[in-house]
Amino acid sequence: MKNILIIGAGKSSSYLIKYLLEKSNEExxxxxxxxxxxxxxxxxxxxxxxxxxxxFDVFNSEQRQKLIKKADxxxxxxxxxxxxxxxxxxxTYNKNMVTASYIxxxxxxxxxAAKAKGLILMNEIGVDPGIDHMSAMQVIDRIRENDAKxxxxxxxxxxxxxxxxxxxxxxxxxxxNPRNVVLAGKGGAAxxxxxxxxxxIPYHKLFRRTEFLNINGSGKFxxxxxxxxLKYRGVYGLExxxxxxxxxIRKIGFSRAWNIFVQLGMTDDSYTIEDxxxxxxxxxxxxxxxxxxxxxxxxxxxxxxxxxxxDIMWEKLIELDIFNPKKKIGLINATPAQILQKILEDSWTLxxxxxxxIVMQHxxxxxxxxxxxxxxxxxxxxxxxxxxxxxxxxxxxPVGIAALKILKGEIKTxxxxxxxxxxxxxxxxxxxxxxxxKFSEKKVPYLGYNPNHITG
Amino acid sequence: MKNILIIGAGKSSSYLIKYLLEKSNEExxxxxxxxxxxxxxxxxxxxxxxxxxxxFDVFNSEQRQKLIKKADxxxxxxxxxxxxxxxxxxxTYNKNMVTASYIxxxxxxxxxAAKAKGLILMNEIGVDPGIDHMSAMQVIDRIRENDAKxxxxxxxxxxxxxxxxxxxxxxxxxxxNPRNVVLAGKGGAAxxxxxxxxxxIPYHKLFRRTEFLNINGSGKFxxxxxxxxLKYRGVYGLExxxxxxxxxIRKIGFSRAWNIFVQLGMTDDSYTIEDxxxxxxxxxxxxxxxxxxxxxxxxxxxxxxxxxxxDIMWEKLIELDIFNPKKKIGLINATPAQILQKILEDSWTLxxxxxxxIVMQHxxxxxxxxxxxxxxxxxxxxxxxxxxxxxxxxxxxPVGIAALKILKGEIKTxxxxxxxxxxxxxxxxxxxxxxxxKFSEKKVPYLGYNPNHITG
Numbered sequence: 001m002k003n004i005l006i007i008g009a010g011k012s013s014s015y016l017i018k019y020l021l022e023k024s025n026e027e028x029x030x031x032x033x034x035x036x037x038x039x040x041x042x043x044x045x046x047x048x049x050x051x052x053x054x055x056f057d058v059f060n061s062e063q064r065q066k067l068i069k070k071a072d073x074x075x076x077x078x079x080x081x082x083x084x085x086x087x088x089x090x091x092t093y094n095k096n097m098v099t100a101s102y103i104x105x106x107x108x109x110x111x112x113a114a115k116a117k118g119l120i121l122m123n124e125i126g127v128d129p130g131i132d133h134m135s136a137m138q139v140i141d142r143i144r145e146n147d148a149k150x151x152x153x154x155x156x157x158x159x160x161x162x163x164x165x166x167x168x169x170x171x172x173x174x175x176x177n178p179r180n181v182v183l184a185g186k187g188g189a190a191x192x193x194x195x196x197x198x199x200x201i202p203y204h205k206l207f208r209r210t211e212f213l214n215i216n217g218s219g220k221f222x223x224x225x226x227x228x229x230l231k232y233r234g235v236y237g238l239e240x241x242x243x244x245x246x247x248x249i250r251k252i253g254f255s256r257a258w259n260i261f262v263q264l265g266m267t268d269d270s271y272t273i274e275d276x277x278x279x280x281x282x283x284x285x286x287x288x289x290x291x292x293x294x295x296x297x298x299x300x301x302x303x304x305x306x307x308x309x310x311d312i313m314w315e316k317l318i319e320l321d322i323f324n325p326k327k328k329i330g331l332i333n334a335t336p337a338q339i340l341q342k343i344l345e346d347s348w349t350l351x352x353x354x355x356x357x358i359v360m361q362h363x364x365x366x367x368x369x370x371x372x373x374x375x376x377x378x379x380x381x382x383x384x385x386x387x388x389x390x391x392x393x394x395x396x397x398p399v400g401i402a403a404l405k406i407l408k409g410e411i412k413t414x415x416x417x418x419x420x421x422x423x424x425x426x427x428x429x430x431x432x433x434x435x436x437x438k439f440s441e442k443k444v445p446y447l448g449y450n451p452n453h454i455t456g
Numbered sequence: 457m458k459n460i461l462i463i464g465a466g467k468s469s470s471y472l473i474k475y476l477l478e479k480s481n482e483e484x485x486x487x488x489x490x491x492x493x494x495x496x497x498x499x500x501x502x503x504x505x506x507x508x509x510x511x512f513d514v515f516n517s518e519q520r521q522k523l524i525k526k527a528d529x530x531x532x533x534x535x536x537x538x539x540x541x542x543x544x545x546x547x548t549y550n551k552n553m554v555t556a557s558y559i560x561x562x563x564x565x566x567x568x569a570a571k572a573k574g575l576i577l578m579n580e581i582g583v584d585p586g587i588d589h590m591s592a593m594q595v596i597d598r599i600r601e602n603d604a605k606x607x608x609x610x611x612x613x614x615x616x617x618x619x620x621x622x623x624x625x626x627x628x629x630x631x632x633n634p635r636n637v638v639l640a641g642k643g644g645a646a647x648x649x650x651x652x653x654x655x656x657i658p659y660h661k662l663f664r665r666t667e668f669l670n671i672n673g674s675g676k677f678x679x680x681x682x683x684x685x686l687k688y689r690g691v692y693g694l695e696x697x698x699x700x701x702x703x704x705i706r707k708i709g710f711s712r713a714w715n716i717f718v719q720l721g722m723t724d725d726s727y728t729i730e731d732x733x734x735x736x737x738x739x740x741x742x743x744x745x746x747x748x749x750x751x752x753x754x755x756x757x758x759x760x761x762x763x764x765x766x767d768i769m770w771e772k773l774i775e776l777d778i779f780n781p782k783k784k785i786g787l788i789n790a791t792p793a794q795i796l797q798k799i800l801e802d803s804w805t806l807x808x809x810x811x812x813x814i815v816m817q818h819x820x821x822x823x824x825x826x827x828x829x830x831x832x833x834x835x836x837x838x839x840x841x842x843x844x845x846x847x848x849x850x851x852x853x854p855v856g857i858a859a860l861k862i863l864k865g866e867i868k869t870x871x872x873x874x875x876x877x878x879x880x881x882x883x884x885x886x887x888x889x890x891x892x893x894k895f896s897e898k899k900v901p902y903l904g905y906n907p908n909h910i911t912g
Contacts, residue, residue, distance in 0.1 A: 188726050194747040198730060200792070201744075202721030204660035209746065230730075265658030270644050274654060274686075288657075290665065291650040293906035336656070450749035 001030040002407055005067055007056060007086060008077035009033050009041035011176075012100070012126070014387050016077070016396030017044045017051070023404060024050035034067065043387075058082050061089075069093045073407050075399060076101075083107060087121055094119065098403045100126030100395050103416060111416040120411065124418040125402050127358060127394035128157040131379070131432070133235075133418055134398070134425035135439050136362050139377060140236060141422060143366045150241050151372065152365030152448055153232075156213055156223045158249025159391055162355035162382045163218075169316045171251030173348045175356035175383075176391055182267055182341045184248065185224065192229035195449045196242040201225055204262055207255040211247065215361055215378045216440065223247030224255050235420065243448060249359050257313045261340055263305055264288040269337035276334040282325040284339055297323060320347050356383040358390040360439075365446050372446035377439045394437060401431050457486040458863055461523055463512060463542060464533035465489050465497035468556070468582070470843050472533070472852030473500045473507070479860060480506035490523065499843075514538050517545075525549045529863045531855060539563060543577055550575065554859045556582030556851050559872060567872040576867065580874040581858050583814060583850035584613040587835070587888070589691075589874055590854070590881035591895050592818050595833060596692060597878060599822045606697050607828065608821030608904055609688075612669055612679045614705025615847055618811035618838045619674075625772045627707030629804045631812035631839075631847055638723055638797045640704065641680065648685035651905045652698040657681055660718055663711040667703065671817055671834045672896065679703030680711050691876065699904060705815050713769045717796055719761055720744040725793035732790040738781040740795055753779060776803050812839040814846040816895075821902050828902035833895045850893060857887050 004020060006013065013033075020031055033041040034056025041053035058064060058078060068074055068089045073096045076086045080101035090097040091113045103123045114121050124130055132155055143150060160166075161173040174181060190201040201209050210222040226246040233239050250258075261267055265288050273279070273287065282297055289300040301307070307314055321327060322343060329339050350356065360379040365372065383390035402419070405411045411424055419425050432438070460476060462469065469489075476487055489497040490512025497509035514520060514534060524530055524545045529552045532542045536557035543562075546553040547569045559579045570577050580586055588611055599606060616622075617629040630637060646657040657665050666678040682702040689695050706714075717723055721744050729735070729743065738753055745756040757763070763770055776799060777783065785795050806812065816835040821828065839846035858875070861867045867880055875881050888894070 189721055189724055191727070195749070197747055198743055199745075199747060200721055200724075200727075200729075202660070202719075202724060204658070205719065205721065263658075263661065265645055265656055265661065268645055268656075268658060271647070271656075273656075287654055289655075291653055291655060291905050293651070293908065449747050452749065 001028050001050075002072040003070055004029055004031050004073055004075065004403060004407070005071035006031060006033045006075045006077060007035075007058065009035040009038075009044060009053070010077060011389070012392050012395040013040075013077050014044055014389070014392045014396065016075070016392075016400045017041075018388070019397055019400040020404070021045070021048045021051060024048070027404065027408075029404075032067065032071065058085060061085070065089050065093070068095055071095055073098070073403055075099070075403050077399075080104065083123075090121065091117065091119065096120045096122075096406050098122045098125060098399055098406065100124070100130055100399050102129055103418060107416055115415045118414045120406050120414050121416045122402055122406065122411075122419065122424075123416065125398045125424075125428075126396075127391070127398070128360070130398050130419065131394055131437065132157055132360060132362075133420050134429050135360070135377060135379070136364075137236065137420045137422075138425055138429060139362065139364050139375060139441075140238070143364060143368075143375075146368060148366040148368035148373075150238055150364070150366050151446075152243035152363060152374070153236070153238060153241060154243070154245045154247070154363040155361070156221075156247045156249045157360045158221065158223070158358070160249070160251065160357045160359060161350070162357040162390075165350070165354035165356075166251075168347060169312070169319050170254055170257065170348070172254055173350050173354065173356075174345065175350065175389065178341050178345055178348070179337075182337050182344070183269055185227070186267065186269070188227060190225035190227055190229075192225055192245040193233075193241075194243050194245065198230075207259040207262055210250075210255045211245075212252070213249070213361055215359055215380065216442070218359060218380050220252055221249045221359065222252050222255055223249050235418070243365065249361075253312065257316045260301075260305060260307075260313060260317065264301075266336045266340045269335045272333040272335050273339065274333075276329050276339060277332045279329045280325045281321065281327045281329065281343055282323050284329060284336075284343070285322055287336075320344065350386055352386060354386065356389045356391055357381065358394050362439075365448055372448075374444045374446040375441060376444045377441045379437065379439045381437055393435070397432055397435055397437065398428055401428050457484050457506075458528040459526055460485055460487050460859060460863070461527035461530045462487060462489045462533060463491075463514065463530065465491040465494075465500060465509070466533060467845070468848045468851040469496075469533050470500055470845070470848045470852065472531070472848075472856045473497075474844070475853055475856040476860070477501070477504050477507060480504070483860065483864075485860075488523065488527065514541060517541070521545050521549070524551055527551055529554070529859055531555070531859050533855075536560065539579075546577065547573065547575065552576045552578075552862045554578045554581060554855055554862065556580070556586060556855050558585055559874060563872055571871045574870045576862050576870050577872045578858055578862065578867075578875065578880075579872065581854045581880075581884075582852075583847070583854070584816070586854050586875065587850055587893065588613055588816060588818075589876050590885050591816070591833060591835070592820075593692065593876045593878075594881055594885060595818065595820050595831060595897070596694070599820060599824075599831075602824060604822040604824035604829075606694055606820070606822050607902075608699035608819060608830070609692070609694060609697060610699070610701045610703070610819040611817070612677075612703045612705045613816045614677065614679070614814070616705065616707065616813045616815060617806070618813040618846075621806070621810035621812075622707075624803060625768070625775050626710055626713065626804070628710055629806050629810065629812075630801065631806065631845065634797050634801055634804070635793075638793050638800070639725055641683070642723065642725070644683060646681035646683055646685075648681055648701040649689075649697075650699050650701065654686075663715040663718055666706075666711045667701075668708070669705070669817055671815055671836065672898070674815060674836050676708055677705045677815065678708045678711055679705050691874070699821065705817075709768065713772045716757075716761060716763075716769060716773065720757075722792045722796045725791045728789040728791050729795065730789075732785050732795060733788045735785045736781045737777065737783045737785065737799055738779050740785060740792075740799070741778055743792075776800065806842055808842060810842065812845045812847055813837065814850045818895075821904055828904075830900045830902040831897060832900045833897045835893065835895045837893055849891070853888055853891055853893065854884055857884050 031051035038053040487507035494509040837846040
């Protein structure tokens with residue numbers, strides 16, 4: 001039996017564990033699943049003979065090292081900041097490792113040691129990052145193999161509520177960590193390049209600079225720019241590409257309404273509010289509006305942000321019950337972002353029978369023999385329920401498939417890696433398609449941002 | 457002879473050195489003025505027999521300790537972050553010290569050691585902080601001594617160009633560190649309290665939430681809120697005051713136009729622009745606007761920020777020559793804030809015969825025997841020229857006066873201090889008035905923010 005150590009059995013591990021258990025007899029796998037509580041792990045294992053759960057604390061270095069020493073491969077599903085200690089132990093005890101997180105600076109520094117020992121530390125192999133990398137590189141490599149020149153790469157991903165469960169005015173529910181949704185876009189300007197021109201959007205304008213996109217069969221969406229699209233030029237080997245843009249997908253109208261919270265300052269996570277516990281939702285809104293002894297919070301807000309009488313954004317606020325003077329916040333010394341999250345969770349928490357949805361779209365513009373062409377590649381994945389979500393599927397399956405292929409020696413190039421080489425993406429995308437994770441590709445006219453070739 | 461060690465002979469030291477030299481025969485003072493270059497010090501000393509200059513590097517601990525050991529009192533005019541090593545040496549060698557900077561966390565931690573040794577580390581004794589503390593506490597203490605209750609404290613300060621040198625559309629020139637002006641307000645929400653209601657303004661709204669104020673004889677001004685007014689409740693002993701607001705003064709219309717730079721993202725100092733060196737001013741503006749192959753930078757900006765055809769803000773931009781396609785930025789890998797500073801310095805640098813101006817106003821609202829009253833206290837100081845500026849006068853004189861009074865034992869309460877006690881502010885304000893730094897006080901009707909006493 002081969003021992004697979006899975007550290008962390010949170011929301012995103014359901015499909016990962018399911019996949020590996022399904023393969024466990026045939027591939028002779030034994031899963032050891034460690035987490036600070038075994039509750040979720042036990043539910044997912046469901047008494048399967050090839051798995052065991054145990055209480056695991058990543059900061060207990062003795063226990064961690066003992067378990068890693070015993071494993072044949074290690075999968076860390078912990079939040080990104082906890083991977084590094086695991087990774088260092090993997091180097092020490094000669095183990096391969098898989099994570100779905102972005103490569104941190106510290107992780108990157110292990111590249112030399114991993115190569116020296118012939119070890120694979122595979123990262124960024126969930127959905128975003130992960131499936132985005134693989135599906136993009138597959139098409140980019142194909143285009144380049146045909147001696148074509150890449151002109152444009154745009155990539156959009158979103159975690160949304162599935163149409164059948166989409167029943168609020170925001171067309172949005174929390175299908176992933178709500179805190180990350182509230183803080184999305186913070187921490188610096190969004191940067192990208194269009195037709196050779198650098199563009200920078202400050203956070204407070206981000207949600208008013210969305211672009212529209214169509215996904216066949218799923219309708220029209222909008223996307224706001226991700227933090228740093230520029231660095232993906234290097235990652236994807238597209239150093240001189242004139243247009244590179246990555247964005248986050250929302251249903252149309254979300255961002256314009258979300259901008260209200262940004263403008264008010266409600267997404268700030270850098271200071272705490274005095275006596276937040278006893279404030280009402282209405283008091284919270286009033287913190288960000290000018291003092292008046294008589295004017296209503298509603299009118300002050302409308303006037304401040306110039307929201308017309310008939311603007312649907314207003315109904316979105318009403319739906320959140322944000323002007324309620326009786327509902328208490330109940331969080332001690334909370335930041336504005338924490339309070340906003342609480343208010344949104346009242347309305348945007350998935351119900352038992354709600355389904356989530358992952359949507360992704362890439363646009364590839366290129367020139368071949370003097371002719372400009374464009375490929376549009378789209379993916380829609382709908383979850384089954386609240387345990388087997390689209391998010392868990394698109395994160396967990398690539399992780400599981402990669403782990404198994406590394407274990408079997410089918411993926412073997414050592415180092416601190418992301419799945420951007422053919423050796424990795426070809427077999428994984430192939431296997432993913434059997435699970436319904438498959439892009440539909442179509443040729444569209446090449447437009448770019450300068451369809452009439454105007455200069456100056 | 458008493459040795460006074462002055463570390464740093466920058467812009468703000470001219471009046472300090474002048475004051476101490478004028479007193480040097482009578483008080484038997486010898487000044488040792490150290491800086492990384494002696495050029496400015498030599499100019500200010502002008503061969504006076506009671507002073508010497510020397511090349512001094514604050515990071516050279518041997519030299520630093522030798523000089524501090526020899527001194528009878530130490531004045532640090534360095535940027536705030538460099539004070540701490542000097543302060544530690546002052547504790548070691550039993551020397552009193554004076555700075556015009558805010559008390560840092562590290563400085564505060566020396567309080568116990570200073571008290572144990574009977575030493576004074578006097579800080580925040582320039583203009584803002586400094587004269588603001590002293591002039592405010594003098595009135596607050598007087599009000600409280602009359603058994604009145606403080607209801608409102610608002611305090612505004614600005615470093616501006618004097619009316620006789622005010623000849624641009626912004627009514628503004630750099631009379632102090634331009635970098636601090638460009639970055640003003642960044643780093644967190646502004647927070648204050650009005651009529652018992654907490655208010656928080658995010659940076660991107662700060663320059664649209666100004667308040668107006670009148671200063672007798674100098675006309676109408678505007679002020680935007682300083683970062684954290686709330687903490688001054690503790691500093692001034694006004695823990696339960698319903699209204700506490702501190703702000704920065706500008707001429708009317710400045711903030712509304714400055715907001716253009718904020719909205720575009722030009723004040724961001726957190727990332728660098730690729731190839732900034734060869735960009736034109738026009739290219740720089742275009743970085744923050746949507747891509748278009750044909751629309752002009754001007755029209756894109758007008759449309760994005762909804763600037764009307766006849767809005768004077770537009771003329772302010774034109775005056776800065778910000779749309780010039782030929783003027784090169786010439787700064788390598790610069791941040792947006794650095795580039796904006798460069799562009800503004802073209803227009804806002806003081807000319808040889810320009811004068812600066814310091815304006816300050818406090819409002820004190822209080823209740824005495826059931827009656828509500830208000831005092832308005834204002835200060836205007838105009839500089840002589842570019843060496844003897846209002847800024848240098850209002851920073852340097854309180855520092856010099858305090859240093860001399862500490863040296864003579866007239867100020868003696870030990871510890872890490874700011875000038876908020878009568879022992880300190882009474883004699884210093886008295887001496888300052890002889891130099892024309894004198895507040896004019898008048899009684900005005902009490903209004904507060906709720907003049908009609910509306911509840912709810």
